Amino acid sequence: MDKIFNRRRELSFQRNFRYLSRAFNDQFIGFLFIAVALLGYEYLHNLNSIHGNWLTILLVLFASSSFLFFGDLSTYIQNADQIFLIADLPDLKKYLKKSFLRSLLLNILLQFFLNLLLMPILLKIFGLVISLIYLFLFLLAKTFLLILKYRNIVKDNRVDWTYGINSELRRVNRINIFLNFFTDVKELKHDNRPTKIWDWLIKCLPQFNQSFHWILFTRYFFRSRQFMPTIILTTFFGMALAFFLPSLSAATISGLFIVFALAYQMKPIFSHYSNHKMAQVYQRDGKRKLTDFQLLAVAVFVPIVLLLLLSLLASHRKVSVLISILLIISFTWVIICWYLPRLVGFKYEIKK
């Protein structure tokens, strides 16, 4: 039993690292390094100006509780196991117990390190003792959530296969969504139920452009539910940075990083239908495909960049902000016209 699941875990790690190695290329690492260094500097530099008012406490608690979403019980059970492993139920239960303990240990470590990021603020607001009690209670809450999940899978003498399999599928899909944030993940299962607001927007689109790839790109973008939440979150994060960072240069660089990160989020759209048999049979016009993709990028980037610039303007009312605005607009233009075609491997696709 352990051999089967160890192999699955190994394959899963290999797969995730393969995707991560694709995502974290030289440019991304470089940009990330600058952004993290800058944000870290700003965070520690401005720590003294943070006060323990109720709004700050609420924000810290909100940020801290959002960490609870990170990490989950990993069982690696699959749909076919409910047939093939039915005779090995006692062994399976032993394995599930082991995997629960492993997940618990990993999750506590993960939560501990995530909370370390908030520790300087917690210490500033609450002091050492209350911060430590808070951290302990927080880890206890995560442990309780994991036990609850484990108890839902292993109930007395039986294993709840439906719950266990669905919960594992959701866990893997969450990892896929995270990886898809940086690169195209083929295994990602998306939910394409229509939503009223996006469908209204889609209905307005046909008059604008009737080309084959435009129809495919826009539907995938609006309906797959993997882009809008992350793009909205990234935009809000970028707006918050642009608004709250006291230094104009730090706010500008964070704005540039948000634009750069959004380009990565757009990447999977280009290749999503590349291996679809009907797209291969009917359409070979690669240049038109790139034009439609860049058109979609313009439609996505324009409102986001506008919001970033407004946030920047709202908090930095001085003449030098005009240079930042010019810089962000030029950078977006370079990203759409020059970087996106390279990021999606346009030359390679044309050659193919």
Add this chain to the structure above:
Amino acid sequence: MTLKISHLTGGYGQTNTIKDLNFTIEAGTVTALIGLNGSGKTTTINHVIGLMQPKSGSISFNGQDSKSDSSNYQRNLAYIPELPIIYEDLTLREHIQTTIAAYHLDSKLIKDKIAKLLKVFRLEDKLAWFPIDFSKGMRQKVMIVLALLTDAPLLVVDEPFIGLDPLAVSDLIDLLKEKKAAGTTILMSTHLVEGAEKFVDQFLLIDRGRIRAKGKMKDIFKAFPQQKTINEIYLHLAREAANG
């Protein structure tokens, strides 16, 4: 509008699934590829629709080569796959829009045609449906509607009757007959010889990547004088393959 296949050899990796195939399909005729599973029917079709490139030999339609003039060649063909392959994010209406866009059709001119095809396959009230809402048979009907509305001069159909109810099979046969009468060149692969015999002009019996017999069904039987039915021919070929 002739489809010409000359000395076509191809396959996956190092294996040549089809070897030295030669045949021609004239405009307004139907050719059916028949044979056992794994004989090379779908590989032949994948070469004709441009999903696979020939290792040697050539495919041309109306003088346009599938390799050197692939864009123009592919613009002339419509394809119905064996298993329905539709876009999960698009409604039926949007699938029709993509087909119109891909073939540069005038939506106003083909409005009546779309309505007729949707009515024939009882899909007219399902325009807002997503693929997830369709059964397997309905998905196949969607593929048929999309291919038939294009008016492409070359129609390639891989196992068209699989997953369809008897009424839809009969409707499809009628539509294929209409297409044939309108001068469309049709290449199909099928196991259901009885249903196809009435409108197919040429059968090509493929065995282990080579054409073993061709012509009307009586010509196929002439090549296998000991066998009385198509199933007996298939059994004979299976035994031959097993004996190497």
